[in-house]
Amino acid sequence: MMLFGLPVETWLLLGVATVPGLVLVVRAHRVHGRRRPPRSRGHGGGGDTPVESGPGSEGFEQDERMHGPDRV
Amino acid sequence: MTLVLAAYFAVLVAIGWWANRDTRSVAGFYVADKKLPSWVIAFSSNTTGESGWLLLGLTGMGYLVGFHALWIVLGEVLGVAVAWAFVARPFKEYTDRYDSITVPDYLSDRFLDRNHTLRLVSAAIILSMVGAYTAAQLTASGKAFSSFLGISYGAGVWIGAVVILLYTSVGGFKAVAYSDLLQGILMFLCLLILPIVGIRAVGGWGELMSGIREVDASLLQPMGDLGLSMSGLISALGFAGIGLAFLGAPQLLTRFMSARDGDQIAEAGVIAVLCIIVFDVGAVLTGIAGRFLFPGLEDPETILPVMAAELFPPVLAGVVLVVVLAAIMSTVDSLLILASSAVVRDVIQKILDPDLSDRQLSAIGKALTVVIGLVGLLTALTEARMIFWFVLFAWSGLASAFTPVVLCSLFWDRTTKEGAVWGMLAGFVTTVVWVLVFKERFYDLYEMIPGFTAGFVVTVAVSLLTRPPDGAAAELKDVRATLRGRASVPSP
Numbered sequence: 001m002m003l004f005g006l007p008v009e010t011w012l013l014l015g016v017a018t019v020p021g022l023v024l025v026v027r028a029h030r031v032h033g034r035r036r037p038p039r040s041r042g043h044g045g046g047g048d049t050p051v052e053s054g055p056g057s058e059g060f061e062q063d064e065r066m067h068g069p070d071r072v
Numbered sequence: 073m074t075l076v077l078a079a080y081f082a083v084l085v086a087i088g089w090w091a092n093r094d095t096r097s098v099a100g101f102y103v104a105d106k107k108l109p110s111w112v113i114a115f116s117s118n119t120t121g122e123s124g125w126l127l128l129g130l131t132g133m134g135y136l137v138g139f140h141a142l143w144i145v146l147g148e149v150l151g152v153a154v155a156w157a158f159v160a161r162p163f164k165e166y167t168d169r170y171d172s173i174t175v176p177d178y179l180s181d182r183f184l185d186r187n188h189t190l191r192l193v194s195a196a197i198i199l200s201m202v203g204a205y206t207a208a209q210l211t212a213s214g215k216a217f218s219s220f221l222g223i224s225y226g227a228g229v230w231i232g233a234v235v236i237l238l239y240t241s242v243g244g245f246k247a248v249a250y251s252d253l254l255q256g257i258l259m260f261l262c263l264l265i266l267p268i269v270g271i272r273a274v275g276g277w278g279e280l281m282s283g284i285r286e287v288d289a290s291l292l293q294p295m296g297d298l299g300l301s302m303s304g305l306i307s308a309l310g311f312a313g314i315g316l317a318f319l320g321a322p323q324l325l326t327r328f329m330s331a332r333d334g335d336q337i338a339e340a341g342v343i344a345v346l347c348i349i350v351f352d353v354g355a356v357l358t359g360i361a362g363r364f365l366f367p368g369l370e371d372p373e374t375i376l377p378v379m380a381a382e383l384f385p386p387v388l389a390g391v392v393l394v395v396v397l398a399a400i401m402s403t404v405d406s407l408l409i410l411a412s413s414a415v416v417r418d419v420i421q422k423i424l425d426p427d428l429s430d431r432q433l434s435a436i437g438k439a440l441t442v443v444i445g446l447v448g449l450l451t452a453l454t455e456a457r458m459i460f461w462f463v464l465f466a467w468s469g470l471a472s473a474f475t476p477v478v479l480c481s482l483f484w485d486r487t488t489k490e491g492a493v494w495g496m497l498a499g500f501v502t503t504v505v506w507v508l509v510f511k512e513r514f515y516d517l518y519e520m521i522p523g524f525t526a527g528f529v530v531t532v533a534v535s536l537l538t539r540p541p542d543g544a545a546a547e548l549k550d551v552r553a554t555l556r557g558r559a560s561v562p563s564p
Contacts, residue, residue, distance in 0.1 A: 004277065005277065010139045010293065010294050013143070014145075017146035020153070022149075022342075022349070026342055028156065029341060032334060032337075032555075033339060
């Protein structure tokens with residue numbers, strides 16, 4: 001069966017080749033991307049507030065680190 | 073055309089000069105002090121991985137096999153997506169904890185490599201493969217100059233090498249990454265516009281499809297003229313296997329390491345996948361349109377320059393030359409930095425451990441980048457046949473050596489140093505032997521499939537027979553907890 005001049009199987013391959021990859025990274029972005037706290041009313045403008053610790057924040061700013069060669 | 077080229081080279085050198093102020097330390101020179109934003113690491117990762125192969129090889133593949141080339145798209149898009157979604161963040165977390173600057177750095181700390189065996193093996197593999205791959209890319213740039221501008225091959229090699237060495241040695245990884253961003257944007261625009269222009273030249277999508285059906289109906293089929301035969305399945309598997317390298321090739325892992333933070337990685341993943349889709353689908357469609365417009369080409373890998381010359385005015389054809397060179401340069405600059413870091417960081421700083429300041433080491437790094445580049449240049453000038461052989465397994469050999477070991481190190485706490493060493497050697501040697509002995513006898517199966525498999529199996533098998541490093545399980549658990557946002561605080 002043809003769709004816009006191409007076999008349906010080829011459209012299927014194109015879909016499988018592109019959509020799952022996009023879904024993966026968009027989902028990862030939603031789960032792990034920057035979390036901004038909601039802006040409270042009455043505050044006058046200004047930029048983003050720093051990201052607080054919580055789901056999605058990573059440990060480069062952590063105080064406690066485990067270094068490889070010295071760990072017990 | 074010459075003016076466009078000169079302007080492009082001037083911009084690259086300016087980027088090198090701009091980035092110079094951040095190259096006073098080893099970390100600054102090799103990973104831009106881990107401060108790069110999402111757009112830069114996304115484009116840099118893609119353009120480093122693609123090289124001239126994208127614009128010449130993949131377009132040629134689209135020309136030759138039509139929509140069967142979409143299996144390459146599948147492999148690459150999935151490879152890039154899985155890398156950014158699952159590999160990048162744990163790799164970034166580990167390398168931040170260890171203050172790693174190179175991939176051998178990370179592996180050495182991850183496996184408590186006190187006698188430097190793992191570090192030396194990985195540095196040796198990097199140096200040998202990167203040297204040859206650099207020579208091969210400079211060869212490609214010489215040929216590109218020669219065919220576009222009519223100048224001699226030798227002059228083309230010299231011009232390409234000098235420009236690359238200038239901005240790379242002066243500006244370090246920051247210059248490499250930001251020039252990759254520029255080059256990636258040019259490649260993106262080229263592979264977005266060229267297929268559209270090609271399809272319009274044919275008379276539209278419908279005309280192209282009916283025209284291709286008349287040339288060869290199998291070009292429209294996902295399995296091409298091989299069908300669902302063993303050859304067809306092996307071909308599809310081999311094409312898809314190209315994407316495996318995105319999960320662990322050291323020159324790509326460096327981008328994850330150099331990200332400013334995990335937020336940049338999350339954003340970069342989306343950008344990288346969108347970018348690779350345009351790159352790859354654009355290249356395949358360019359080849360297919362070219363098959364209808366210019367049938368009977370002796371060398372399908374010339375379809376992009378032929379289409380540019382015939383469909384665009386001369387100025388824009390010059391821009392296409394720039395894009396081809398951009399693709400080549402965006403790979404060579406990263407390879408030079410990778411090779412230089414293997415010597416300066418992994419051998420000189422970590423093993424020999426001389427009494428040298430960070431600034432002195434950075435200066436040595438810059439000098440070494442030039443030396444490695446000159447070796448590649450001289451090799452390219454000889455046009456030695458051996459370059460052809462090295463290129464066959466440079467990309468896949470490097471990836472087969474590192475990918476299984478890196479993946480095991482990130483996700484399996486039972487991985488051991490011995491497993492990593494033997495796994496790297498097994499992956500690398502299998503790739504070389506497969507290309508030289510078995511490939512032709514086994515449906516031309518792409519060597520990364522057996523190479524990755526051998527590397528993975530040996531890493532796991534040897535790890536099960538040996539003892540994992542102390543604390544590895546607890547550390548992996550802590551890394552996972554950190555990434556989930558519930559870090560445990562180690563007890564004193």
